[in-house]
Amino acid sequence: MKTEGKPTLRRDARRNQERLLTAAAEAFREKGLAVPLEEIAQRAGVSAGTLYNRFGGREALIDAVMPELVAERMNEAMRRAEAVDDPWESFVTYVTVLCEQQADDPAFRDAISRQLQDAPELTARCTAELAKSVRLLERAQRSGTLRPDVTSDDLMLLIFTNALIVRETVESNPNAWRRTLSFSLAGLRAGCGS
Amino acid sequence: MKTEGKPTLRRDARRNQERLLTAAAEAFREKGLAVPLEEIAQRAGVSAGTLYNRFGGREALIDAVMPELVAERMNEAMRRAEAVDDPWESFVTYVTVLCEQQADDPAFRDAISRQLQDAPELTARCTAELAKSVRLLERAQRSGTLRPDVTSDDLMLLIFTNALIVRETVESNPNAWRRTLSFSLAGLRAGCGS
DNA sequence: CCATAAGTTGATGACGGTCTCAACTTTGGC
DNA sequence: GCCAAAGTTGAGACCGTCATCAACTTATGG
Numbered sequence: 001m002k003t004e005g006k007p008t009l010r011r012d013a014r015r016n017q018e019r020l021l022t023a024a025a026e027a028f029r030e031k032g033l034a035v036p037l038e039e040i041a042q043r044a045g046v047s048a049g050t051l052y053n054r055f056g057g058r059e060a061l062i063d064a065v066m067p068e069l070v071a072e073r074m075n076e077a078m079r080r081a082e083a084v085d086d087p088w089e090s091f092v093t094y095v096t097v098l099c100e101q102q103a104d105d106p107a108f109r110d111a112i113s114r115q116l117q118d119a120p121e122l123t124a125r126c127t128a129e130l131a132k133s134v135r136l137l138e139r140a141q142r143s144g145t146l147r148p149d150v151t152s153d154d155l156m157l158l159i160f161t162n163a164l165i166v167r168e169t170v171e172s173n174p175n176a177w178r179r180t181l182s183f184s185l186a187g188l189r190a191g192c193g194s
Numbered sequence: 195m196k197t198e199g200k201p202t203l204r205r206d207a208r209r210n211q212e213r214l215l216t217a218a219a220e221a222f223r224e225k226g227l228a229v230p231l232e233e234i235a236q237r238a239g240v241s242a243g244t245l246y247n248r249f250g251g252r253e254a255l256i257d258a259v260m261p262e263l264v265a266e267r268m269n270e271a272m273r274r275a276e277a278v279d280d281p282w283e284s285f286v287t288y289v290t291v292l293c294e295q296q297a298d299d300p301a302f303r304d305a306i307s308r309q310l311q312d313a314p315e316l317t318a319r320c321t322a323e324l325a326k327s328v329r330l331l332e333r334a335q336r337s338g339t340l341r342p343d344v345t346s347d348d349l350m351l352l353i354f355t356n357a358l359i360v361r362e363t364v365e366s367n368p369n370a371w372r373r374t375l376s377f378s379l380a381g382l383r384a385g386c387g388s
Numbered sequence: 389c390c391a392t393a394a395g396t397t398g399a400t401g402a403c404g405g406t407c408t409c410a411a412c413t414t415t416g417g418c
Numbered sequence: 419g420c421c422a423a424a425g426t427t428g429a430g431a432c433c434g435t436c437a438t439c440a441a442c443t444t445a446t447g448g
Contacts, residue, residue, distance in 0.1 A: 010415060010424055036405065047427050052407065113362070154373065161374050164358045168307075179348065180355050184374070187381030204394055204445060230435065241397050246437065 017054045019044040024065050025107075032106035033062055033114060059118035066111045067125035073101050073108050074129040081136055088145035091136050092185055095155070099162045099181055103170055113163030130156060147190050158184055211248045213238040218259045219301075226300035227256055227308060253312035260305045261319035267295045267302050268323040275330055282339035285330050286379055289349070293356045293375055297364055307357030324350060341384050352378055 009017070023044035027035045037058060041051045055061045081094035102109040116122055130152065137155060140146035162177055169176040186192060203211070217238035221229045231252060235242045249255045275288035296303040310316055324346065331349060334340035356371055363370040380386065 012414065013425060016426085037407090038405080048406085049408075049428070050426055053425070057407080115366075154377075157370055157374060158377075161355070161359050164362055165355050168358055172309075176351055180351060180378070183348075183352070183378045183381035185381065186386045187377035187379065189386060192380045192383060192386035206445070207395060210396085231437095232435075242436085243398070243438080244396055247395070251437080 013054070016044065016046050016050055019046060020051055020054060020061070021065055024061050025069070028062075028065065028107035028110075029105060033058075033066075033110035033116075037061075059116065062111070062116060063119035063121045066107065066119070067121045069107065070111050070122065071125050071129055073105070074098070074132075077101070078132060078136075087136075087140045087143035088189070091140040091146060094133060094136050095158060095185065096181070098159055099166070099177060102159075102163050102166045103174070103177060106167075109163045109166055113160055113167060130159075145190055147188055147192070150188055154188075207248070210238065210240050210244055213240060214245055214248055214255070215259055218255050219263070222256075222259065222301035222304075223299060227252075227260075227304035227310075231255075253310065256305070256310060257313040257315045260301065260313070261315045263301065264305050264316065265319055265323055267299070268292070268326075271295070272326060272330075281330075281334045281337035282383070285334040285340060288327060288330050289352065289379065290375070292353055293360070293371060296353075296357050296360045297368070297371060300361075303357045303360055307354055307361060324353075339384055341382055341386070344382055348382075 020040065024040050027040045027043055031039075037051055038048050040061070041048045044051075051061070055064060077094050077097040080097050081090045084090040084093050102112065111122060112126070133155060134152050137146065137150065137152060141148055141150070162181060165180055166177045214234065218234050221234045221237055225233075231245055232242050234255070235245045238245075245255070249258060271288050271291040274291050275284045278284040278287050296306065305316060306320070327349065328346050331340065331344065331346060335342050335344070356375060359371045359374055
């Protein structure tokens with residue numbers, strides 16, 4: 001009984017789809033999510049039309065490629081944070097690792113800082129992964145080192161704004177984001193804020 | 195003896211030049227420095243060609259219009275800051291006023307956050323005006339409330355990054371920049387940082 | 389009032405990107 | 419092997435913007 005859910009994509013079509021996915025991942029990685037679709041098609045050894053056939057356009061391609069990559073990065077940050085005993089340092093590690101990743105991965109940076117309204121999978125993954133970080137945040141608060149008024153929205157905002165800063169400054173001033181991040185983190189310590 | 199330095203611009207040409215300047219100021223104010231040049235020409239009741247005749251292109255127009263506006267805004271911030279006695283609060287006022295101005299003036303925001311490499315007048319004015327603020331910064335440091343390692347470069351960076359944040363968030367979340375700014379300012383207080 | 393230099397115009401081309409579709413090629417079941 | 423369905427192609431329409439320039443218009447001095 002062949003109750004296949006997939007509308008049976010032809011073999012060459014499947015092959016092209018996969019090529020496109022890996023080409024997209026590469027191109028995004030190198031040039032960010034705004035890379036011309038033509039270039040992705042070229043890398044995949046396929047015409048632009050095919051890209052539009054398989055996926056509907058840029059957003060769909062992003063949504064197919066990025067969620068996994070984003071999840072990986074955020075898990076890595078979590079892993080590194082969990083290896084740190086001190087609650088405050090653990091929290092700082094989490095944020096810092098995410099920011100470092102933004103600094104050397106345009107795709108990750110854009111995935112987090114662009115308004116990807118038409119990439120529901122990606123959005124979902126982001127919020128899901130970020131939800132996990134609440135544990136770190138609350139632990140730091142219980143330890144009395146993180147300001148009690150800081151929310152996970154603030155954490156999101158911090159990560160988001162760092163992506164903006166990185167995008168505009170990495171080239172000309174590769175350490176600028178570290179400086180601004182250090183200010184923000186200092187401001188999050190209990191006893192420092194309003 | 196008519197030792198006129200000006201190459202005697204014809205009367206209508208001068209009129210158009212002025213119209214272009216005010217049109218540009220208006221358009222920049224409403225839509226930011228990336229507003230189509232066509233639109234500026236239209237507002238001035240003039241063709242695009244004329245704009246290219248009088249000025250060489252966007253950058254030159256920006257350089258002709260923005261320095262004064264930027265200086266005004268920064269003077270206003272200084273004025274407001276100087277009205278505050280407490281050194282720390284005075285410093286905070288300066289920064290906050292600049293950020294507020296960014297929030298409701300796309301032209302000012304872009305003048306500060308875009309890389310205007312070909313607008314030397316503007317760049318000069320920005321650094322000149324910002325130099326004045328060092329007094330506020332040093333006064334706050336002498337009073338022991340501002341971290342001693344903070345430089346005027348940091349101040350510039352803070353203003354610059356706020357412009358980025360404002361640009362990307364004012365529409366969807368008008369108070370986001372206040373939150374991030376409050377973190378940064380908290381982090382600048384003596385005793386809070388590394 | 390005229391001549392002419394100065395200035396303006398808008399149609400036009402280049403650009404860099406997106407997106408489409410009629411004609412062609414490939415696949416896979418028979 | 420054949421043929422219909424599935425898939426691919428690439429030229430071209432389209433978009434918004436910048437930038438140019440030959441032909442036209444206007445200001446100005448004599």
